[in-house]
Amino acid sequence: xxxxPTYEALADAEERTATIKLHGxxxxxxxxxxxxxxxxxxxMLVPHVMPEVVTADLDKLxxxxxxxxxALPATIFYRGYAHSLCISVNHVVCHGMPSAKRLKDGDIVNxxxxxxxxxxxxDTSRMFLVGDVPLKARRLVDITWECLQRGIGAARAGNxxxxxxxxxxxxxxxxxxxxxxxxxxxxxxxxxxxAPNIVHIGRPRTGEVLKPGMIFTIEPMINLxxxxxxxxxxxxxxxxxxxxxxxxFEHSVGITDGxxxxxxxxxxxxxxxxxxxxxxxxxx
Numbered sequence: 001x002x003x004x005p006t007y008e009a010l011a012d013a014e015e016r017t018a019t020i021k022l023h024g025x026x027x028x029x030x031x032x033x034x035x036x037x038x039x040x041x042x043x044m045l046v047p048h049v050m051p052e053v054v055t056a057d058l059d060k061l062x063x064x065x066x067x068x069x070x071a072l073p074a075t076i077f078y079r080g081y082a083h084s085l086c087i088s089v090n091h092v093v094c095h096g097m098p099s100a101k102r103l104k105d106g107d108i109v110n111x112x113x114x115x116x117x118x119x120x121x122x123d124t125s126r127m128f129l130v131g132d133v134p135l136k137a138r139r140l141v142d143i144t145w146e147c148l149q150r151g152i153g154a155a156r157a158g159n160x161x162x163x164x165x166x167x168x169x170x171x172x173x174x175x176x177x178x179x180x181x182x183x184x185x186x187x188x189x190x191x192x193x194x195a196p197n198i199v200h201i202g203r204p205r206t207g208e209v210l211k212p213g214m215i216f217t218i219e220p221m222i223n224l225x226x227x228x229x230x231x232x233x234x235x236x237x238x239x240x241x242x243x244x245x246x247x248x249f250e251h252s253v254g255i256t257d258g259x260x261x262x263x264x265x266x267x268x269x270x271x272x273x274x275x276x277x278x279x280x281x282x283x284x
Contacts, residue, residue, distance in 0.1 A: 037115050041115065043268040066115050162207040196208055
């Protein structure tokens with residue numbers, strides 16, 4: 001199905017500026033709707049992420065799921081990207097492209113999805129464990145999950161962007177892991193990638209002060225080895241330079257007068273692996 005004109009019209013509804021947008025209740029409602037569908041895509045994929053599955057087949061499942069609900073995959077046609085998902089396996093840090101490659105027993109996989117619902121972007125990613133995953137890889141996934149939780153915990157009005165980065169960096173490095181510097185979170189809403197940039201390292205009380213109405217992603221990428229990455233010849237796939245394992249979790253959040261609102265929570269409660277296949281199928 002060719003929906004390029006529709007996608008382009010939505011993508012051009014607003015443009016990125018250097019000014020950080022402060023959103024109202026209608027925007028938060030729109031983001032909850034878009035974020036829920038993005039999370040439902042990942043919930044739907046849980047029983048399908050297994051050894052020998054072809055990553056392109058996962059992409060097709062997500063594509064069909066999103067279109068059947070009257071929404072659009074945000075990444076198709078985005079800067080020439082041709083897939084509904086990014087699927088990053090083992091030492092791939094981010095933006096892995098679905099292909100004929102099959103997942104193997106012991107892989108760790110990040111699946112990243114962004115959908116457009118009524119003009120709003122729901123952006124989230126989650127780690128998946130494929131079969132019998134070694135302890136060191138499971139530990140990395142657990143550390144990365146905790147990094148995201150600590151980053152979200154620091155995302156409160158009156159704190160700064162540096163507080164978010166420090167919360168993530170200090171924990172990751174205390175666990176003898178490293179934080180990727182080359183990629184960051186971003187403002188999100190009617191614009192896919194907007195101001196501000198959410199860097200996952202930082203010093204407390206530095207950077208932009210967080211204000212109610214800000215909406216952005218927090219998406220730390222944590223490596224078992226060094227933090228340096230390189231881009232492959234396809235122009236998208238980023239991998240660790242030392243081929244160490246990498247993991248990532250991502251939520252879209254909104255700043256309020258109290259706790260941050262998380263727009264992309266799993267409706268089935270599948271927030272952290274290992275996931276329950278039964279829960280994914282039944283929505284329990």
